[in-house]
Amino acid sequence: xxxxxxxxxxxxxxxxxxxxxxxxxxxxxxxxxxxxxxxxxxxxxxxxxxxxxxxxxxxxxxxxxxxxxxxxxxxxxxxxxxxxxxxxx
Amino acid sequence: xxxxxxxxxxxxxxxxxxxxxxxxxxxxxxxxxxxxxxxxxxxxxxxxxxxxxxxxxxxxxxxxxxxxxxxxxxxxxxxxxxxxxxxxxxxxxxxxxxxxxxxxxxxxxxxxxxxxxxxxxxxxxxxxxxxxxxxxxxxxxxxxxxxxxxxxxxxxxxxxxxxxxxxxxxxxxxxxxxxxxxxxxxxxxxxxxxxxxxxxxxxxxxxxxxxxxxxxxxxxxxxxxxxxxxxxxxxxxxxxxxxxxxxxxxxxxxxxxxxxxxxxxxxxxxxxxxxxxxxxxxxxxxxxxxxxxxxxxxxxxxxxxxxxxxxxxxxxxxxxxxxxxxxxxxxxxxxxxxxxxxxxxxxxxxxxxxxxxxxxxxxxxxxxxxxxxxxxxxxxxxxxxxxxxxxxxxxxxxxxxxxxxxxxxxxxxxxxxxxxxxxxxxxxxxxxxxxxxxxxxxxxxxxxxxxx
Numbered sequence: 178x179x180x181x182x183x184x185x186x187x188x189x190x191x192x193x194x195x196x197x198x199x200x201x202x203x204x205x206x207x208x209x210x211x212x213x214x215x216x217x218x219x220x221x222x223x224x225x226x227x228x229x230x231x232x233x234x235x236x237x238x239x240x241x242x243x244x245x246x247x248x249x250x251x252x253x254x255x256x257x258x259x260x261x262x263x264x265x266x
Numbered sequence: 267x268x269x270x271x272x273x274x275x276x277x278x279x280x281x282x283x284x285x286x287x288x289x290x291x292x293x294x295x296x297x298x299x300x301x302x303x304x305x306x307x308x309x310x311x312x313x314x315x316x317x318x319x320x321x322x323x324x325x326x327x328x329x330x331x332x333x334x335x336x337x338x339x340x341x342x343x344x345x346x347x348x349x350x351x352x353x354x355x356x357x358x359x360x361x362x363x364x365x366x367x368x369x370x371x372x373x374x375x376x377x378x379x380x381x382x383x384x385x386x387x388x389x390x391x392x393x394x395x396x397x398x399x400x401x402x403x404x405x406x407x408x409x410x411x412x413x414x415x416x417x418x419x420x421x422x423x424x425x426x427x428x429x430x431x432x433x434x435x436x437x438x439x440x441x442x443x444x445x446x447x448x449x450x451x452x453x454x455x456x457x458x459x460x461x462x463x464x465x466x467x468x469x470x471x472x473x474x475x476x477x478x479x480x481x482x483x484x485x486x487x488x489x490x491x492x493x494x495x496x497x498x499x500x501x502x503x504x505x506x507x508x509x510x511x512x513x514x515x516x517x518x519x520x521x522x523x524x525x526x527x528x529x530x531x532x533x534x535x536x537x538x539x540x541x542x543x544x545x546x547x548x549x550x551x552x553x554x555x556x557x558x559x560x561x562x563x564x565x566x567x568x569x570x571x572x573x574x575x576x577x578x579x580x581x582x583x584x585x586x587x588x589x590x591x592x593x594x595x596x597x598x599x600x601x602x603x604x605x606x607x608x609x610x611x612x613x614x615x616x617x618x619x620x621x622x623x624x625x626x627x628x629x630x631x632x633x634x635x636x637x638x639x640x641x642x643x644x645x646x647x648x649x650x651x652x653x654x655x656x657x658x659x660x661x662x663x664x665x666x667x668x669x670x671x672x673x674x675x676x677x678x679x680x681x682x683x684x685x686x687x688x689x690x691x692x693x694x695x696x697x698x699x700x701x702x703x704x705x706x707x708x709x710x711x712x713x714x715x716x717x718x
Contacts, residue, residue: 181273211270222273235331253277255334257268262522263515264272 178228179257180205182241186250188219195248196223199240204231219250224257280335283488284550285516287523288543289339289376290326291464291481293471293536294318296345296380304354308365311350315342315369315378318478318533323374325530329523337523338485338685342373343469344380352392359396363403363410370409379469381412384459387421387708397430401437404449411467417457417654419661423709425651431455432647432703436670439639443672446680450669451634455650457657457664462537463593468630468665479536480528481593484520486512487542488549490576494558505559506579513540513583521588539593540584541629542576544604546687552576552597553606553616564606565616573597574627594663596629602669602682602689603634612690618649626656631665636680636689639672646670648699651709659712 184196193212200207205225212221230237238254245252279285299310319342326340344366351359363381370378381403383393400412414431417423438449454468461472464481493512494505520538528535544552553564556572577596585591599621601607610616618635625631631653637646650666657664671680671691681688 181268183273183277222270224268233328235328238331238334253334255276256332258522259333259335259519260268260273260276262518263276264268 178226179208180225180227180234180237181255181257181260182223182225183253184219184221184223184245184250186219186248188214188217189248192219192248192250193221195244196221196241196252199237199244200225203237203240204229205237279486279489283486283492284545284547285486285489286336286338287482287520288485289341289464289483290322290337290523290527291341291343291469291483292319292322292533293343293462293475293479293481295471295475295477296350297473300350300353302353304357304361307350307354308361311362311365312369315344315366316372319373319375321531325527328530329526332526333523335519335523339376340374341464341466341469342370342375342378343464343471344378345471345473346382346384347380348383348392348396349473351396352390355391359392359399360403360406363399363407366410367407375409377409377411377466379411379413379466380471381410382414382470384415385424385427386415386418388424389427397427397434400434400453401441401449404438404452405441411452411469413454413456413459413468413470415456415459416650417658417709419458419658420711420715422711423457423651423654423658425703425708426706428647428651428654429644429703429706431650432643432645435646435668436643439670439672446682447669447672448682451667451682451686453667455666457654458662460593460663464539465541465543465594467667475536476534479534480524480531481536481539482520482524482527483539483541483543483593484516485541485543485550486516487544487552487555489516490542491549491551491555491558494555502575506575509576509579510583513580514587516540517584517587535590537590537592538584538588540580540588540591540595541593542580542597544598544600545685546603546605546608548605551604551606552599553604553610557606563613563615564610565620569620570623570627573599573624577628594629598630598633599624599628600633600667601635601692602680602687603685604687608688608690611692618692618694622652622656625653625664626660630663631657633665633667634669634686634689635667636669636671636691637694638675638691639670641670641694642698642700644698644700644703645694647703649694651703655709658709661714
């Protein structure tokens, strides 16, 4: 089971640190990161293994949303199933 | 394997193109709540609904967070209440409506449907009492929805019921004239009603359905519109292909959410209704899809053909994406709930007659259409009969949800707010249909109903 976390927003110091901090707090293991900064926009897609998380998915997603709001970042934390079901037969 | 393009496409659909799950609807059978003592029956109804659906809203919210997709409505549909009312002769069925409202409040759902009667071939015990109580029931409750099936391909059209429903629709508006005539917006008159429809106001839980099940209604006109916008010069068959692929993706999401909800609630999964249901929000309009295909305004010549193409492609794409497709499944054309339709109606391009033609090829019927308050009941009955005839002969579901705007005339607006939107008062044909409707009786079933 994996979560797909996407982050888009103005580049500042410590975005990756904050997102990965939330993952660590929930015991979600980051397995893949693609990230780029275009001009001053930060864009990242992160995959995290959530099979061992110490909370439920909703609270991980809530924490990400809360941090996104505080830092003016557009963060989505979604279960991989939605992408698999939509794009694979 | 996941790739960046697919991930971003899904997120764009949700964020920019208004993709959502329109509803998860729990169907609950009330057959085991029938009791000759109406107090006891109401108690049983309340207890059953609140125990089966106690976790419905919470589960919906949890799934929203898990998949990051909004689930706009959580709803309940129940066995047609006329069946319960039949056991309590001489009692006012409005008691049941109030019980349903109380149960809806306790569960926190947006709507509860099933204050219904099925009278396509005639009235049985309880049917007439229930039908006559609809205006009061809808005026005294806020989240209860009602529907009456007056015809079917197998049975023909019950013209006595059509005549009565004309009066009932008017009374629903009159009793709620101080609230934008909202009563009539919660009442649907069907031909060929389906028993597993998750969409309001016409949802009810058919007697052939299991004790409890979960249905999902998807949406996504904005996604289809965005997809066809990428192909401005494509030929029509290529366009149909684009719509099919998009509908497949949307429906897969509905299937995922339905399966998840069914597992979490430990209730069997019913169906995915793959309807394109618009909202008044910008970018969530079925009319704009038709305009995107090359029509200047929805309602002009070519609209019926474009809608037929859309409806068919949505079904073909969706049917492969789900293990069980049901409900109404197609494209909805509710005027007041669709920004493009509202504009086209205000503009005068979209008229009642064109909408009637469109209902021959879309998935439901004349939906959320506001007519002047002086419309006679017999004219409403005649509109209902016309629509039922289209459904009966074409072997499809048709419905009428007209809202007579009491005290208003052509050019005025009714403002419902929320998903119900706002509707311009549309003109109707003033020549009388009274004598035809007063005849009563039944329109016999068409030749092709004899299939066995």
